[in-house]
Amino acid sequence: MRHLKKAALIATMLAMPLVAMAQNASPVGVWKTIDDETGKPKSLVRITEEGGALTGKIEKLFRPADQDQNPKCTSCEGARKDQPIIGMTILWGLKKDGNEYTGGEILDPAKGKTYKSKATLKDNGSKLEVRGYIGAPMFGRSQTWVREQ
Numbered sequence: 001m002r003h004l005k006k007a008a009l010i011a012t013m014l015a016m017p018l019v020a021m022a023q024n025a026s027p028v029g030v031w032k033t034i035d036d037e038t039g040k041p042k043s044l045v046r047i048t049e050e051g052g053a054l055t056g057k058i059e060k061l062f063r064p065a066d067q068d069q070n071p072k073c074t075s076c077e078g079a080r081k082d083q084p085i086i087g088m089t090i091l092w093g094l095k096k097d098g099n100e101y102t103g104g105e106i107l108d109p110a111k112g113k114t115y116k117s118k119a120t121l122k123d124n125g126s127k128l129e130v131r132g133y134i135g136a137p138m139f140g141r142s143q144t145w146v147r148e149q
Contacts, residue, residue, distance in 0.1 A: 027054055027101060027119060027128050031145040044148060045090065054101055056091030075112025085109045091130075094119055106132045115140065
């Protein structure tokens with residue numbers, strides 16, 4: 001009986017990292033976006049999943065103290081025009097496709113432009129490579145986002 005308890009304890013301890021990896025096997029969570037030009041944090045984006053599609057909303061912006069801390073999307077068009085960037089959905093429609101999430105769109109609030117998008121989890125789910133592009137993925141830019149939670 002004692003050996004059975006030890007075996008169960010060991011099996012539980014070995015399974016814990018697998019559970020943690022499974023939780024990180026999805027982009028769902030909060031991500032710190034890193035500017036691909038400056039290398040500095042830009043925002044926190046919460047990614048959720050509904051009906052098999054991912055959506056990302058800006059929860060926080062990292063801006064210098066002398067800048068507006070709740071800016072509006074002045075460059076956006078349509079319903080997003082002059083709306084607060086914090087709380088704005090900037091990523092939508094990504095669906096799992098093998099090891100990637102594809103078929104989505106991403107908004108660059110600074111330019112007010114929407115691009116096709118794809119994303120790939122890296123480093124056991126601790127990083128997310130997000131690519132925005134026009135036409136084909138080779139014609140675009142990538143950012144590496146870092147998992148916050």
